[in-house]
Amino acid sequence: MKAYDIVIIGGGPAGLAAAISAKKSGTDSILILERDRELGGILNQCIHNGFGLHTFKEELTGPEYAGRFIEQVKELGIEYKLNTMVMDISPQKIVTAMNREEGLFEIQAKAVVLAMGCRERSRGALNIPGYRPAGIFSAGTAQRLVNIEGYMPGREVVILGSGDIGLIMARRMTFEGAKVKVVAELMPYSGGLKRNIVQCLDDYGIPLKLSHTVVDIKGKERLEGVTLAQVDSHGKPIPGTEEEYSCDTLLLSVGLIPENEISRGMGVDMNPVTSGPKVNESLETSIEGVFACGNVLHVHDLVDFVSEEAGTAGRNAAEYVKRGEERKADAKEIRINPIEGVRYTVPGTINVDRMDENLTVRFRVGGVYTNCYISAYFDDERVIHKKRPVVAPGEMEEIKLTKEQLLNYPDLQTITVKIEEA
Amino acid sequence: MYDVIIIGAGVSGAATARELSRYNVKTCVIEKEEDVCCGTSKANSAIVHAGYDAAEGSLMAKLNVRGNQMMEQLSKDLDFPFKKNGSMVVCLHEEDMPKLHALYDRGIANGVKELRILNREELKEMEPNISDEACAALYAPTAGIICPFNMNIAMAENAYANGVEFKFDTEVTDLKPIDEGWEVHTNNGVFQTRYVVNAAGVYADKFHNMVSEKKIHITPRRGDYCLLDKSAGNHVSKIIFALPGKYGKGILVTPTVHGNLLLGPTAIDVEDKEGTNTTREGLDQVIERAGMNVKDIPLRQVITSFSGLRAHEDGHEFIIGEVEDAKGFIDCAGIESPGLTSAPAIGEMVAQILKEKMNLEEKEDFVATRKGILNPNTLSKEDRIALIKEKPEYGNIICRCEMVTEGEIIDAITRPLGAKSLDGVKRRTRAGMGRCQAGFCSPKTMEILARERHVSMFDITKSGGDSRIVTDHNKDSL
Numbered sequence: 001m002k003a004y005d006i007v008i009i010g011g012g013p014a015g016l017a018a019a020i021s022a023k024k025s026g027t028d029s030i031l032i033l034e035r036d037r038e039l040g041g042i043l044n045q046c047i048h049n050g051f052g053l054h055t056f057k058e059e060l061t062g063p064e065y066a067g068r069f070i071e072q073v074k075e076l077g078i079e080y081k082l083n084t085m086v087m088d089i090s091p092q093k094i095v096t097a098m099n100r101e102e103g104l105f106e107i108q109a110k111a112v113v114l115a116m117g118c119r120e121r122s123r124g125a126l127n128i129p130g131y132r133p134a135g136i137f138s139a140g141t142a143q144r145l146v147n148i149e150g151y152m153p154g155r156e157v158v159i160l161g162s163g164d165i166g167l168i169m170a171r172r173m174t175f176e177g178a179k180v181k182v183v184a185e186l187m188p189y190s191g192g193l194k195r196n197i198v199q200c201l202d203d204y205g206i207p208l209k210l211s212h213t214v215v216d217i218k219g220k221e222r223l224e225g226v227t228l229a230q231v232d233s234h235g236k237p238i239p240g241t242e243e244e245y246s247c248d249t250l251l252l253s254v255g256l257i258p259e260n261e262i263s264r265g266m267g268v269d270m271n272p273v274t275s276g277p278k279v280n281e282s283l284e285t286s287i288e289g290v291f292a293c294g295n296v297l298h299v300h301d302l303v304d305f306v307s308e309e310a311g312t313a314g315r316n317a318a319e320y321v322k323r324g325e326e327r328k329a330d331a332k333e334i335r336i337n338p339i340e341g342v343r344y345t346v347p348g349t350i351n352v353d354r355m356d357e358n359l360t361v362r363f364r365v366g367g368v369y370t371n372c373y374i375s376a377y378f379d380d381e382r383v384i385h386k387k388r389p390v391v392a393p394g395e396m397e398e399i400k401l402t403k404e405q406l407l408n409y410p411d412l413q414t415i416t417v418k419i420e421e422a
Numbered sequence: 423m424y425d426v427i428i429i430g431a432g433v434s435g436a437a438t439a440r441e442l443s444r445y446n447v448k449t450c451v452i453e454k455e456e457d458v459c460c461g462t463s464k465a466n467s468a469i470v471h472a473g474y475d476a477a478e479g480s481l482m483a484k485l486n487v488r489g490n491q492m493m494e495q496l497s498k499d500l501d502f503p504f505k506k507n508g509s510m511v512v513c514l515h516e517e518d519m520p521k522l523h524a525l526y527d528r529g530i531a532n533g534v535k536e537l538r539i540l541n542r543e544e545l546k547e548m549e550p551n552i553s554d555e556a557c558a559a560l561y562a563p564t565a566g567i568i569c570p571f572n573m574n575i576a577m578a579e580n581a582y583a584n585g586v587e588f589k590f591d592t593e594v595t596d597l598k599p600i601d602e603g604w605e606v607h608t609n610n611g612v613f614q615t616r617y618v619v620n621a622a623g624v625y626a627d628k629f630h631n632m633v634s635e636k637k638i639h640i641t642p643r644r645g646d647y648c649l650l651d652k653s654a655g656n657h658v659s660k661i662i663f664a665l666p667g668k669y670g671k672g673i674l675v676t677p678t679v680h681g682n683l684l685l686g687p688t689a690i691d692v693e694d695k696e697g698t699n700t701t702r703e704g705l706d707q708v709i710e711r712a713g714m715n716v717k718d719i720p721l722r723q724v725i726t727s728f729s730g731l732r733a734h735e736d737g738h739e740f741i742i743g744e745v746e747d748a749k750g751f752i753d754c755a756g757i758e759s760p761g762l763t764s765a766p767a768i769g770e771m772v773a774q775i776l777k778e779k780m781n782l783e784e785k786e787d788f789v790a791t792r793k794g795i796l797n798p799n800t801l802s803k804e805d806r807i808a809l810i811k812e813k814p815e816y817g818n819i820i821c822r823c824e825m826v827t828e829g830e831i832i833d834a835i836t837r838p839l840g841a842k843s844l845d846g847v848k849r850r851t852r853a854g855m856g857r858c859q860a861g862f863c864s865p866k867t868m869e870i871l872a873r874e875r876h877v878s879m880f881d882i883t884k885s886g887g888d889s890r891i892v893t894d895h896n897k898d899s900l
Contacts, residue, residue, distance in 0.1 A: 035822065085819040100814035103807040122859035124726030127648065129700040132728060134884035134891050138861045145865055151879055151892035155899060177899035220696055221888040237702075248893070264653075 004079075005029035005321045006314075007095050007109035009086050009262065012041020013303050014294025014310040015115035016069035021314030022113070023076045027321050031107065032073070032080035033097055039073065039080060040066030041117055042140070043303065045147045048168055050195075054304035065303060088265050091287060110324070111289040111317040114263055114277065115310065118295040120165070121255040128160075130217025133224070139165040139253040146176055154249030158226050159183040160214050162190040162197070164301065164394075166253020171200035173251075180204070181245055184212040184228050186235055189368045191255070191394045193301055213237065214250065223248050256299045266290065273344040274298040280333065281350040281359055282316035283309065289324075291317050298346050298362070301396050305362070309346075312356070334412050341365050341372075341419030350415075352406045359401045361417070368392045369419050374399060377416040378409050391419065424450045424587075424615040426776060427606050429594050429629060431455075432463035433570065433762055434754050435621035436577040437769025443584035444773070445782035450615070451578070451586060452608060454593035456886025457846045458839065459574035461623045463762070464849065465698065465730025466645070467687060468570045468678060469661055471760040472509060472562035474529025474537065481740045483532040485764035485771065490564055492766040500576035501794035502569055503679040509565035509661035510540070510549065512715045513558045521665055525560050536563045551657055553715050565661055567679045570762055571849035572794060575839070577769070580792040582838050584785070591886065594622075597632045603750050617779070619752045619772055624695045624733045626741075626755035633748040638741060638755060642695050642731040645687025646704035648712075651723040651857045655681040657716065664715050673711035675719065680852065685712040685719070687730070700729045725857050732758040740764070742771055744779075752776065795833045795850055799825060820870070821863040823856025831867060835874045842875065844868065845885040864891070 005027045008015045011034030019032050038044060043051070046062025053059060056068070073080065084099040093109045120138035135154055137145075142153045143165060157178050159166045162185040170180045183201060188211050190197055201208050209228065215237045216227035230241035258276040260268075268277045269286035276297040277285040284291050293313035294306045333349040345363040369391050376384035376399050384399055391397055399417065406412065426442060428435045431453035442449050455461070470493050476482035497504035513522045522539065529537045540559045545552055552559075582588060589610065596607035603616035620629045627640040650657075655677050664672030678684050688704045705727055712719055735741060735756030745751045754772055761768070776782065798806050798816050809829075810817035816829035834841045834850035841847040844854060847867055854860030854867065868882045868891060883889040 035819070083818065085822065085825075087825070098810070098817050098819065100810065100817040103810035103817055104803060119858045120861050122725065122857075122861060124649070124859050125724060127705050127724055127727050129702045129705055129727070131699040134889035138858075141861045141864060145892060146896060149865060149879075150896050152894040152896055152898065153891070154893050176896040177894070215702065217699070220698075221883075221885070222890060 001094070001106050001108050003108040004031045005109070006031070006111045006113060006317050007107055008032045008113040008115055009089070009095070010034065010041065010115035010117060010296070011039040011080055011082075012115065012117050012294065013043055013066060013069065013306045014117070014296070015041070015113065016066070016073055017307040017310035018113045018115055018291075018293055018314035018317065019078050020069065020072050020076060021311040022318040023078055025315045025318035027318040030078050032078065033084045033086050033095070034080060034082050035085045037083055039070045039082070045140070045144050046168070047147045048172070051303050054302065055307055069307070086262060089262055091267050093289065111291065111320045113313055113317050114285070114290065114292040114296050115294050116259045116262065116296045118256040118258045118299055120252070121257055123252055126254055128214050128217060131220055133217070133219040133222050135219065135223030135248050136217070136250045136252070139163070139169045139251045142251050143169055143172065146172060152176060152178060154178065154223075154247075156181060156247040157249040157251060158214075158245050158247045159251045159253060161185060161252055161254035162192050162208060163253035163255060164192040164196050166251060167192045167196040167200040169251055169253070170206050171204060174204050174206070178249070180206050181247060182207050182209055182228070184209045184214065186211070186213045186231060189392055189394070193394060215242065217250065223250055226250055256295065258296045258299065260296060263292070263296070271344060271348065274346070279347045281347050281355040282319075283313040283347065284316060284320070289317075289320050298344070301394070305396065334406070335414050336361060337414050337416045338363060339416060339418045341367065341369060342417045345417055350401070350406070352403060355403050355406070357403050359403075360398050361401060362396055362398045363417060364393055364396055365391045365419060366393060371422040373420040373422060375418055375420045378412050379414060387422070423603070424448050424613060425780060426450070426617045426619060427452055427604070427613060427615040428619040428621055430461075430621040430623055431458040431578060431588065432461050432621065432623050433459070433574045433577070433765040434757050434768050435619070436574050436581060437765040438619055438621060438754065438772045439581035439586045440577040441769040441773035442776060443581045443586050444784055444788050445777060446785055447776070447780065447782050449586045450613065451581070451588045452592050452594060452606065453588065453590050456590050456842055458578040458588075459571050459849060460885070462731055462733055463570055463574045465647070465728055466570060466759070466762055467674060467676065467684065468568055469509070469674070469676065469763070470504065470506075470566040470568055471763045472529065472537070472565040473532050473534045473760070474525050474560070474562060475666065476532065476760065478528055478531040481742065482760065482764070485740060485767040486760040487533050488767035489760070489764040493566065493568070493763070496766050497568065497573070499790055500573075500580055500792045502572040502576045504566055504568045505679050506564065506566035507660050507677065508561065508563040509663060510545070510559040510561050511663045511665055512545075512552060512556045513665055514553060514555045514714065516557055518665055519558060522558060522560055529560070529562065534562060534564065537561070549658055549660060549662065551716055551718060552662065553717050556715070567661065567676060568762070569679050573762075573765070575850060576792055576794060579837070579839055580789070583789055583792065588839060594629065597629060597751075599633070599748070617750045617752060617776060619754055621754040621757075623757070624731050626733060626753065627735070630745065630753055630755055633751050634745045635747055636745070639736045640756065641691050641734045641736070642693075642697060643734040643758070644690045644692050644697060644704070644729050644731055646690070646700045646708050646727065646729040647684060647686030648705065648708050648724050648727045650683040650685070650720065651725050652681045654683040654720045654723040657683050657719060662715050664711070673708055675712050675716045683719070683723075685709065691734075692731070695731070698729050698731060700727050704729065726859055734758050740768070742768065743775065795830050795837070797830065798827060820866050821853035821856060823858050824852040826851045826853040828870060831870050832874055835871060843883045843885050843889070844871070844891070847871065
């Protein structure tokens with residue numbers, strides 16, 4: 001059986017950044033396994049610009065952003081295999097993978113970085129009633145057809161869900177000659193970035209209907225139309241508010257789900273809120289030496305943050321390979337407790353001895369709050385109290401902690417993160 | 423001139439075709455859709471019923487029990503998935519116990535083997551997630567679950583291999599009696615035949631009524647279903663029925679033979695014979711009533727919902743036999759539940775009728791077995807490695823949710839009566855049937871379809887007809 005120090009599952013933005021960081025941290029034996037025919041992951045179909053503002057201080061397209069990391073991977077001589085599907089990973093870190101050339105093969109890893117990304121929620125997950133004709137696509141599938149294959153999924157489009165991919169596709173479909181009639185969003189606020197609403201809908205006069213959903217789908221062969229209705233505060237359609245839209249295409253941008261079938265198969269503990277693994281300050285899962293980063297861990301808005309997070313995971317994987325068992329010694333951990341508006345945090349626990357000088361704790365809120373504070377309590381003492389004009393579920397939030405700060409609280413048990421009214 | 427034309431390539435038509443293909447007889451199956459298994463046969467509970475439901479002495483009861491007995495061997499001969507996991511009819515109220523006992527008695531009268539009544543403790547031990555209110559259940563170990571698509575496909579493929587012709591996208595428009603049989607008018611020409619078998623599902627009344635003064639009436643009775651991810655597939659291990667009420671068997675909860683969890687069906691009478699649209703009320707009813715018998719169903723794991731139409735004849739009985747006032751016209755009508763279970767026995771019965779009428783002789787070269795699409799997951803590691811070495815396409819995963827390889831998809835497309843559409847590939851291989859519902863694999867499967875069938879991407883459909891998936895190149899309409 002072949003052996004590598006670090007095997008990275010997925011060659012998208014998270015996997016690439018993790019590999020580069022691990023290599024720069026001194027591990028030479030690294031292998032990236034990628035299921036698609038190219039490195040870069042979903043960025044390859046994100047041909048719009050706006051990537052890299054944080055990382056490179058310039059606006060790149062998705063393929064350009066990925067390209068910078070792919071170049072580094074090649075320059076650093078990091079090994080990778082394309083068109084290779086990981087079938088499963090044992091708790092002992094034996095990776096079973098398959099491709100056309102090598103068939104089914106096993107690799108023994110010392111450390112594993114999970115970077116499989118996420119998938120889109122489908123129509124079925126929403127249980128939208130009606131017929132099941134052709135012409136219903138998840139926004140990402142349509143994006144692949146248009147941006148990679150050059151095929152239009154239809155001419156008259158309704159979009160359900162205002163996630164970022166849906167907003168981006170509203171603009172793309174318009175560019176490519178389709179008529180986007182409306183974007184409907186179940187929630188009273190958009191799930192996407194504010195800048196995308198302005199640049200992808202407002203600039204093209206595409207209406208956004210908040211608190212609306214699709215209640216019926218018509219057309220036996222190809223989609224012929226959908227019925228939208230307003231919903232009440234519980235998300236239930238309000239009778240009498242139905243409106244018919246004729247369309248041949250319905251795009252769904254209704255949420256992303258981390259793809260953790262392999263993680264579950266290994267026995268990694270999962271966080272039911274994020275659908276990603278539970279991780280500590282090193283982004284290490286409940287299985288020692290198994291790290292997670294990017295959208296497989298929790299769904300991000302900005303790839304820049306994915307790269308940063310993956311850098312941390314890669315560095316810690318390299319550290320694990322170097323020091324392995326030594327790290328076990330001190331198991332004392334500070335728990336981070338998300339409450340009152342904060343849905344989860346990544347990481348969920350901190351081992352102060354192991355943490356870097358700076359630690360970014362990322363999270364999402366459960367609703368829209370204006371003129372509020374993001375607060376962190378170290379046990380009972382409020383230590384962070386950050387004023388925010390508005391926070392919303394569509395934009396990831398963060399607090400920053402330092403090792404120095406935490407060392408001042410040797411008995412600290414719990415850091416509570418919450419939203420407080422002004 | 424054909425000896426027999428079978429209208430409909432659903433499970434009844436395919437079973438009849440397969441049974442007939444044992445004999446020296448020129449048979450043709452005519453199907454209005456692009457593929458076999460496109461109507462009632464594709465959207466149902468996929469249950470092999472034990473046989474205690476149907477009225478004692480009815481044809482339904484007889485063919486159900488016979489079909490159940492045939493299924494295991496048939497699944498081996500024709501290589502389709504079948505699992506005898508057993509069923510339970512759950513009784514929630516002490517006062518309904520007489521109904522449960524009545525069901526037991528009927529099962530015994532119908533010849534169902536191994537039936538027994540479980541008390542609360544036995545029930546709980548076998549199915550920990552059963553409702554806490556359950557007080558007893560009728561347990562039928564002979565019930566099972568199958569893949570309805572591959573059962574239908576397997577019988578059709580085997581019939582084809584034994585010489586039966588199939589015409590797809592061919593809709594029967596008229597039936598005219600001629601001297602020695604029938605003239606079958608279609609959108610693809612006129613065909614003559616000595617006998618017609620009417621296996622047209624929800625349309626069986628239309629064809630029957632074309633030729634007979636004794637009218638029958640079929641109501642499409644819609645059943646809505648929710649399908650849950652494989653992560654929920656172990657929630658119950660057996661088929662869990664509610665005690666039957668006025669409208670059929672109530673909402674069942676069952677693992678599928680592929681490891682998902684299925685909830686449904688409703689029973690809603692509709693007018694439209696193509697009215698397979700789910701409704702909010704229907705889906706809500708499925709969820710509400712499924713929860714009455716089984717607790718803690720992980721509804722967040724729903725990956726799709728769908729509905730099917732039962733061909734409910736007013737008399738609620740299978741109508742099988744030559745129509746009295748239409749010589750040479752054999753009905754196979756009113757085939758609703760337990761129609762799927764009964765299909766092998768229905769095929770046998772219709773073939774027997776025709777055998778006697780035509781004095782058919784058995785073929786010497788009848789091939790009784792058929793090999794399904796190779797599923798590499800069933801191979802040992804060594805065999806799988808050898809397979810990929812010989813055929814690298816078996817090393818290329820196309821559907822990541824169901825782990826379906828390119829090799830399987832190519833097989834599905836290129837074998838006789840192969841898949842022509844995404845749904846055709848899906849029913850044969852499960853590509854696109856998993857948790858992402860074809861989000862990732864459909865562009866790849868489209869490419870493979872276009873390549874193997876030598877057609878343009880614009881000709882690839884979801885399910886034939888006008889269900890095209892892509893409409894233009896980028897900027898064509900600018």
